[in-house]
Amino acid sequence: MKNWFDLLYVIDFISVGILLTAVVMNALKRLESCVRAYIFNSWFLSILIFFVAVKTGNPHLYVAASLTLATKGILMPIFLSKMVRQIKATHFVEPYLSNSLSLTIAGILVAIVYTSLREGILVTGFSVHILKISIAVILIGLFIMITRRKAITQVLGLLFMENGLFLAGFSLTFGMPIIVELGILFDMLMGVIILGVFIVQIRRNFSSVDLDSLTTLHD
Amino acid sequence: MENLQFVIIIIFSPLIQGIIKKFKAGLQGRVGAGILQPYYDIIRLLKKEMVLSSVTSWIFKVTPYIVFSSTIVAAMMVPVITTKSSFSIMGDVIALIYIFALGKFFMALAALDAGTAFGGEGSSREMIVSILVEPMIMLCIFTVAITAGSTNIARIAEPQGFIFTPSHVLALLAFMIAIIADTGRVPVDNPDTHLELTMIHEGMLLEYSGKYLALMEWSYYMKQMLLFTLAADMFFPAGIAHNIETSSLIVSSGVYSLKILFMAGIMAIVESTRAKMRFFQLPSLLGGSFVLAVLSLLTFIMIGR
Numbered sequence: 001m002k003n004w005f006d007l008l009y010v011i012d013f014i015s016v017g018i019l020l021t022a023v024v025m026n027a028l029k030r031l032e033s034c035v036r037a038y039i040f041n042s043w044f045l046s047i048l049i050f051f052v053a054v055k056t057g058n059p060h061l062y063v064a065a066s067l068t069l070a071t072k073g074i075l076m077p078i079f080l081s082k083m084v085r086q087i088k089a090t091h092f093v094e095p096y097l098s099n100s101l102s103l104t105i106a107g108i109l110v111a112i113v114y115t116s117l118r119e120g121i122l123v124t125g126f127s128v129h130i131l132k133i134s135i136a137v138i139l140i141g142l143f144i145m146i147t148r149r150k151a152i153t154q155v156l157g158l159l160f161m162e163n164g165l166f167l168a169g170f171s172l173t174f175g176m177p178i179i180v181e182l183g184i185l186f187d188m189l190m191g192v193i194i195l196g197v198f199i200v201q202i203r204r205n206f207s208s209v210d211l212d213s214l215t216t217l218h219d
Numbered sequence: 220m221e222n223l224q225f226v227i228i229i230i231f232s233p234l235i236q237g238i239i240k241k242f243k244a245g246l247q248g249r250v251g252a253g254i255l256q257p258y259y260d261i262i263r264l265l266k267k268e269m270v271l272s273s274v275t276s277w278i279f280k281v282t283p284y285i286v287f288s289s290t291i292v293a294a295m296m297v298p299v300i301t302t303k304s305s306f307s308i309m310g311d312v313i314a315l316i317y318i319f320a321l322g323k324f325f326m327a328l329a330a331l332d333a334g335t336a337f338g339g340e341g342s343s344r345e346m347i348v349s350i351l352v353e354p355m356i357m358l359c360i361f362t363v364a365i366t367a368g369s370t371n372i373a374r375i376a377e378p379q380g381f382i383f384t385p386s387h388v389l390a391l392l393a394f395m396i397a398i399i400a401d402t403g404r405v406p407v408d409n410p411d412t413h414l415e416l417t418m419i420h421e422g423m424l425l426e427y428s429g430k431y432l433a434l435m436e437w438s439y440y441m442k443q444m445l446l447f448t449l450a451a452d453m454f455f456p457a458g459i460a461h462n463i464e465t466s467s468l469i470v471s472s473g474v475y476s477l478k479i480l481f482m483a484g485i486m487a488i489v490e491s492t493r494a495k496m497r498f499f500q501l502p503s504l505l506g507g508s509f510v511l512a513v514l515s516l517l518t519f520i521m522i523g524r
Contacts, residue, residue: 009383009384009385012384012522013385013388015385015522016389016518016522019514019518020389020514023510023514027503027507099503099506099507100502100503100506100507103506103507103510104506104510107510107514110513110514111513111517114517114520114521129522132521133521
């Protein structure tokens with residue numbers, strides 16, 4: 001039972017999938033496909049936790065996997081796509097940088113993470129390279145937040161960062177106690193809902209979700 | 220005997236083109252030409268009289284021979300059905316890429332030599348595409364070469380079995396896009412059209428006729444089959460023979476033809492389901508797959524498999 005996914009490198013494939021969805025996010029032009037990239041990212045994350053749970057036989061990891069799937073894989077995407085539908089203006093991402101440039105920078109970020117974390121980190125969890133991948137995902141999320149014009153893509157960048165942080169914590173400690181995880185997920189959900197309300201309000205007041213127009217203060 | 224395996228590529232490459240065309244016709248609900256049609260085309264062209272423009276220099280006349288012979292030299296380097304071959308001493312992947320580049324360089328020169336607008340257009344486009352494609356192919360090859368510990372194609376093809384790791388899958392994806400771009404297939408170029416504004420590869424061949432055109436077309440088919448063979452050697456080497464016994468050679472040629480048919484099927488499916496991209500959107504496709512290739516190398520270094 002435990003042999004076949006060591007043999008097929010299932011865990012490596014899923015972690016590379018997490019990295020790949022974060023990198024691909026830089027190349028997508030439509031908001032819907034960005035949300036879809038986030039869905040894939042969260043599903044890969046929960047499948048990864050599930051496989052580690054199968055591998056180690058740790059019961060609370062099953063709970064963590066299903067919680068992740070429920071909130072990040074199902075609830076949050078439903079909410080996000082509803083938000084995208086409410087923004088009736090253009091559905092294009094409109095980044096500050098061109099797609100190929102931001103893809104290249106994402107590749108450079110991964111390279112930087114690799115060179116700076118080559119060796120010498122003491123990891124008590126199950127895998128050293130998942131830590132590297134998670135830090136790369138955090139940096140790519142940050143990069144998406146910096147270079148996107150629209151509020152909703154910035155929220156997506158934040159969510160990618162959170163996925164990366166979750167993966168980093170998970171790879172170092174085999175997951176936090178279940179109560180902490182519950183708290184984080186609930187916080188995240190609330191944060192996204194509040195941000196969503198903000199975005200809809202911004203759209204109502206300024207008739208665009210472009211954050212560049214939010215430069216002057218009003219009474 | 221084992222040194223003659225490149226003859227397989229010379230003889231069967233038009234057949235592969237015919238099979239791809241037949242697959243495409245089937246997918247599009249047409250009957251299509253027979254799979255031997257490329258042979259008939261080559262024979263017909265070889266019989267025809269040549270028309271040479273009076274402004275062309277020796278480059279125009281020597282290019283078909285250079286392209287054809289450089290492709291044959293490249294074919295000698297690639298292990299087709301057995302990894303045992305006397306030519307494997309010089310069978311270095313990087314040399315192979317630059318032998319292809321030599322042919323491409325002369326093709327671009329010859330297109331400029333005839334002095335037509337379409338020739339210049341075609342060669343400038345082809346050069347832009349190859350600038351983007353070459354580093355991509357190199358990176359894919361490096362990923363595989365690090366795994367095998369050698370850039371010799373015979374050594375890369377040697378490990379029997381199924382290499383299925385994250386970095387290999389990423390490299391395979393990038394290499395497929397590179398093959399599509401390098402053979403001028405649909406998202407990048409349309410091999411069946413002679414519409415002036417969109418052609419890339421055909422633009423360079425526009426001034427050729429008769430025997431020269433036959434040589435150019437034939438070397439295009441050979442290059443396509445060589446790239447398929449290279450992908451098969453690098454990414455699914457299972458089944459290739461390691462000795463020169465007749466029985467293993469027969470098994471290996473059966474497996475080889477299956478692999479090539481599989482590649483031809485993928486090409487036909489990609490060509491039938493995708494629309495041709497605008498030329499100025501190409502850098503974003505090829506840049507994306509370049510990042511894929513970089514990631515495959517990084518993943519290999521990062522994860523180690």
